[in-house]
Amino acid sequence: MPIPITDDAFEYLIARAGLTLTDAEKAELKSVCDGIAAMAARVRQPRGRMAEPALTYGFTEEDL
Amino acid sequence: MAAAIPTIAEAARQIAAKKLSPVELTRACLDRVHALDSRLHAFVHLTEERALADARAAEAAIMAGGAKGPLHGIPIGLKDIVDTKGIPTTCQSKLLQDNIPDTDATCTEKLAAAGAVLMGKLTTHEFADGGPSFDLPKPPARNPWNTDHFTAGSSSGTGAAVASGMILCGIGTDTGGSIRGPAALCGIAGLKPTYGLVSRAGVAPAAFSLDHIGPMAWTAADCAIMLQALAGHDPRDPASADRPIPDYRATLGGGIKAMKIGVIHHFHEVDHKVGAATQQGISAAIETFRGLGAEIREVQLSPLQDWHACGSLISIVERATAYEEWARTRLHDFGERMRTRLMLGAFVSGVDYVQAVRRRRELRAELKAAMSDLDVVLTAVFPNEAPKIDALPKWDVFHGPSFMMPFNVAGYPAMSVCSGFGAGGLPVAMQLVGKPFQEAAVLRLADAFEQATPFRNRRPAL
Numbered sequence: 001m002p003i004p005i006t007d008d009a010f011e012y013l014i015a016r017a018g019l020t021l022t023d024a025e026k027a028e029l030k031s032v033c034d035g036i037a038a039m040a041a042r043v044r045q046p047r048g049r050m051a052e053p054a055l056t057y058g059f060t061e062e063d064l
Numbered sequence: 065m066a067a068a069i070p071t072i073a074e075a076a077r078q079i080a081a082k083k084l085s086p087v088e089l090t091r092a093c094l095d096r097v098h099a100l101d102s103r104l105h106a107f108v109h110l111t112e113e114r115a116l117a118d119a120r121a122a123e124a125a126i127m128a129g130g131a132k133g134p135l136h137g138i139p140i141g142l143k144d145i146v147d148t149k150g151i152p153t154t155c156q157s158k159l160l161q162d163n164i165p166d167t168d169a170t171c172t173e174k175l176a177a178a179g180a181v182l183m184g185k186l187t188t189h190e191f192a193d194g195g196p197s198f199d200l201p202k203p204p205a206r207n208p209w210n211t212d213h214f215t216a217g218s219s220s221g222t223g224a225a226v227a228s229g230m231i232l233c234g235i236g237t238d239t240g241g242s243i244r245g246p247a248a249l250c251g252i253a254g255l256k257p258t259y260g261l262v263s264r265a266g267v268a269p270a271a272f273s274l275d276h277i278g279p280m281a282w283t284a285a286d287c288a289i290m291l292q293a294l295a296g297h298d299p300r301d302p303a304s305a306d307r308p309i310p311d312y313r314a315t316l317g318g319g320i321k322a323m324k325i326g327v328i329h330h331f332h333e334v335d336h337k338v339g340a341a342t343q344q345g346i347s348a349a350i351e352t353f354r355g356l357g358a359e360i361r362e363v364q365l366s367p368l369q370d371w372h373a374c375g376s377l378i379s380i381v382e383r384a385t386a387y388e389e390w391a392r393t394r395l396h397d398f399g400e401r402m403r404t405r406l407m408l409g410a411f412v413s414g415v416d417y418v419q420a421v422r423r424r425r426e427l428r429a430e431l432k433a434a435m436s437d438l439d440v441v442l443t444a445v446f447p448n449e450a451p452k453i454d455a456l457p458k459w460d461v462f463h464g465p466s467f468m469m470p471f472n473v474a475g476y477p478a479m480s481v482c483s484g485f486g487a488g489g490l491p492v493a494m495q496l497v498g499k500p501f502q503e504a505a506v507l508r509l510a511d512a513f514e515q516a517t518p519f520r521n522r523r524p525a526l
Contacts, residue, residue: 017384017391017409019406029404029408033408043370043419043422045423053424058260
């Protein structure tokens with residue numbers, strides 16, 4: 001289970017992204033942003049340091 | 065009113081035989097726009113004079129023996145994130161209300177070169193993502209089958225305009241289902257081609273590595289005609305594939321005997337269980353394909369939630385990157401839904417993003433292996449008929465995994481095909497997915513299904 005975000009961490013991430021939000025927007029965003037952590041947990045699997053990311057552009061022959 | 069709407073293939077035959085005038089066809093489409101668009105809101109900018117000029121030019125050229133092909137003289141529309149020289153391209157955003165591009169997107173150029181008649185720019189969710197929002201410069205498009213209902217998006221205007229016969233085909237873009245979604249809920253055909261097959265140059269980005277441009281039309285055969293004009297290498301797009309382009313119509317009508325279809329049952333029966341009408345449509349489609357001689361197998365992939373998480377993280381970050389400057393300086397000039405997408409970018413770390421891109425490689429390899437002895441895989445597009453337009457969750461990325469996102473993650477060609485109608489009288493659909501650059505196989509199966517079933521004979525009663 002992802003750890004719920006603290007108020008300080010939440011404010012830091014918003015500030016770091018340069019976003020200016022209303023209090024209502026902050027409250028709503030805080031209620032859903034754990035969903036991002038849950039998604040991140042799904043893609044973070046043991047795969048070792050050598051695992052390459054997908055190429056952004058173009059299918060190579062090995063992809064076909 | 066909609067009974068006389070021809071497909072592109074039918075209109076092209078009649079135009080070639082000089083039984084249908086491109087000017088008459090264009091006027092008929094314009095009449096439908098004037099009669100219907102105050103209810104459907106499919107157009108953000110109607111280019112009536114340009115359409116008539118294009119149609120007259122097409123007619124003159126054809127009469128003089130200069131026919132260019134099946135799109136010559138055919139009324140089309142472009143999603144309003146596609147650049148059009150001298151014509152507003154607003155992306156349905158307050159931020160671009162005065163934007164008039166000085167060049168055409170590559171897809172705009174290609175359709176013009178094929179002789180298509182430009183009817184105008186079509187409604188989109190803001191920057192192909194934030195919608196349906198009711199705080200944008202123009203209202204969201206409405207579903208022609210029931211205007212209280214959602215079209216899906218983001219190519220919402222293209223879906224509504226094609227289904228209602230205001231145009232014969234249009235351009236959609238697809239980052240997580242924005243061609244296939246509106247095609248499904250509006251009951252038309254929509255093909256997201258292989259990543260790189262159709263140039264993205266001159267089209268506003270949603271998420272660079274997930275963005276695709278493709279055709280939306282009434283039938284698979286019409287999508288094939290449109291894809292023929294759109295596909296091909298473009299040095300203006302760094303992701304453009306440099307490969308030979310086949311004749312996409314060559315195998316249509318040739319039967320599907322011995323084609324191998326894998327059904328990803330667990331996507332739509334376990335991971336995100338679909339409603340009765342969608343399930344019935346898929347089950348009946350499988351029997352139709354079996355009856356036409358196709359071989360049906362079962363396919364097992366990672367859970368749909370894994371594909372959705374992978375694609376969503378990539379999409380959130382790439383969108384936040386593309387629009388970072390405006391998010392920092394003009395956040396509240398975006399509509400509410402686009403703002404939610406941009407806010408989420410703050411919560412995905414750099415490591416999260418790269419882990420998602422590493423997962424993407426694994427998932428693509430998994431799909432490649434699963435399809436090694438198959439031509440196509442099949443699953444749902446949406447769980448149900450179109451919901452009411454005012455009943456959609458604002459943070460929809462967290463409300464059930466998307467059936468479409470897996471094939472943006474993989475970059476594989478995927479198509480929405482109407483597979484019936486639900487209890488509410490709205491369409492339901494299935495999704496057919498091919499191997500990279502094997503659009504012809506997808507189109508062949510979709511066309512065979514359309515020919516074998518009655519669903520292409522029914523238009524919205526407007």
